[in-house]
Amino acid sequence: MNEVSVLIGGKAGDGINSAGAMVAQLLNHLGYRIYLYFDYPSLIRGGHNFAVIRGSEQSVGTCRNHVDFVLALNEETIERHKEKYTKKTVIISNKDLVKNGSYGIPVKTILAEEKAPVIMGNSALIGGFAKAAGIEWEVVDAVFRRHIPKGADQNLAVAKKAFDLFDPVHPINKCENGSQSLVSGNEAIGLGLIWGGLNAYVSYPMTPSSGILHFLAEQKDRFGITVVHPENEIAVILMALGFAYAGKKSAIGTSGGGFCLMTEGLSLSGMAEIPLVIVVSQRTGPSTGLPTYTGQSDLQFVLHAGQGEFPRMIVAPGDAQEALYWSERAMDIAWKCQCPAFILADKTLSEGIYSLDPDPALNRSGSEASLWDSKIPYRRYEDTASGLSPMAFPGAKDAVVKVNSYMHDEAGITAEDADISNQMTKKRLKKWETLIDVMQGHTLVIQSGNPDASTALLCWGSTKGVCEEAAEELGIRVIRPIVLAPFPIVQIKKALMGVIRLIAVEENMTAQLAALAERHGIITHEKILRYDGRPFTVEDLVSRIKEAGI
């Protein structure tokens, strides 16, 4: 199978991410499916940044340990990543800064000859890489013109000088596939929310969720939405609830620390029955933790956050395609069930770049939320069989729309009496059943790998890619709930048929999904955990599964 991995490294501020995106596009145009992992410390300038671009004939969502090409913008890159080299690894470097790279490019001279600014130096390395990888010049030309339309000629002139320096060293094959769209997980979430009818996105910057804020702020006019960056996360959630009360679909995004500040507002959303989509993109905690590294340690937090009892939906997409689909679903379900819906992501998904089907079926599968039929008097919390009360919004003729954070009666007026408290608590919690009904008909649990294997991995979220590859190599099964609340017990039990040995794979130290599953009577026999902020690689996971015993 055609397969290639490229590492680009340099200092923070060297444009590693954009150079990585160009390499990803070159491979994309050769028909490779892409996953790009970007690793950077929490600083603006200096420090070591690197991107690994993996291309494969089949869909990928993870990296391997070895790389075939290294594009070294500095000496440190070569030193740091030695454990990833094989005998065949080709090192293309900036000759001015790197002494012992095997394929050195005189970047400074090329830039001087082309009178090009320093920032175009990366194009020289990309040109050199293209030739070493046997990529035809026409492909390079097309990709540059398409993806850096501004200054394409000069960038191409720089790239061509480096391209002409070498002969192909380690030619890679063209794949049969057509090219796809390359988007980050954060962009896919943003697009899914738009597709779900988003009117307003409210967010305070916090890695790794900020990409959604940046993307939607940049694209807001194109989609006709309002994007607000308020004073703090408390204001974020309250503002979003204000939007929804007034009838506008809103979503918010943050990471664990910011979500801590939102929990009071979350509970308000539960009590006042105001729909809201909340994106929580996890990073390594506790507290500030590792701001730019990944983790899966907030599942139990998101499951239980907020005082009191109220229904919530939690979905954990495994890649960009699922993020796009489920973000639309989350918006629809939040409005249908008048409750908070979470999209639980992590750094790996949020900031990773994936191949996405460029032609997704944009048909809205949702039916409309329950709306008021103009019968007077309007009662916001009318008790119904489903627990869902028809919604009206301020401005509607003769509807007095009263929402309330206190225990309240059907009209929304504060009530502290025991009977009303009983009735209204039951009314709100009836919506758990309604939520379960609404979720039926969706694929809530994905089973992949060898369906006959008696050993299965149990995982969630962004470890999809790595678990699926490891399972394929070892001939075992993968069972992955996409929806974590309401817990899809029926579908999980079905997927578990014939499984004798269940191994939890999670990027936390306490196996949070395994704990959740256990509460539903599902026992895991082994736990493979990683909590250093770095995602599992395929080799890494395969060897740990073997260690644990299939």
Place this chain on the structure above:
Amino acid sequence: MTRTIITGAQNTWCPGCGNFAIQHTLKNLLSDREKEGKSLDDVVLVSGIGCHAKIADYLNINSFYSLHGRAIPVATGIKLANPDLTVICCVGDGDAYAEGLDHLIFAAKRNIDITVIVHNNRVYGLTTGQYTPTSPLGFKGRSTPAGTAEYPLNPVELMLASGAGFIARGYTRKMERLKELILAGMAHKGFAFIDVLQICASFFPATDYYDSHVYELPATVSPDFESACTLAREWDYNSDARIALGTFFARVSPTFDERMIPVPVGEKERERAIQELLNARM
């Protein structure tokens, strides 16, 4: 259709509470609005949590009874979502000057077109008598039995520093003037702030003090910032001084909701835009 402006909810304010005066003022003002042929359907009241906030239960209009300190971000969201709504925020002094101070400052800074009425009784009533940010130095409350060790803040001065476009102070025993101030605040296009001195019958009965110290500012308002600052500093909510009632400052500037309003894009057009974006990433 005219409506009964007071709901059937049982009123639980203490006898003599200043909140009655604010409720009565709002009731009259809403009733006048209806008589002028304007609908109350597009009026929204947002409250925090505290004695003041019960007004959300008592007034028969759209309301969002929110959280302690958090009425203002809710009101901001509502106004951004639908600029045609008239959004009134009733907040307390503990509510807006302690728990949610950040939101008050930012609402003023943004110039969001909402009217914030602070029921400033200078004490926590519902939690039974603790000091608030506007209690005078040495105030003996249940959390400070020996008296507070900190000066109050001056909300009028704070709002001037934060960029508020309309700043006024009212008093619950001057109801006609209070109504004029709230009406002027609602008519002001942009952020309007009205600090309303009210007595707390149970924990801070300051009627005699206010009655003997208040005086009326002239009806014409100077848009001069410097003189507004001087006027704001006349009484610092602590020392013994004359207490001005009226509008301290009024200046109209572009509002946040005007600047943020999106141009709507239809569903089909959105789908096309998503498609275009995905194509550009190929």
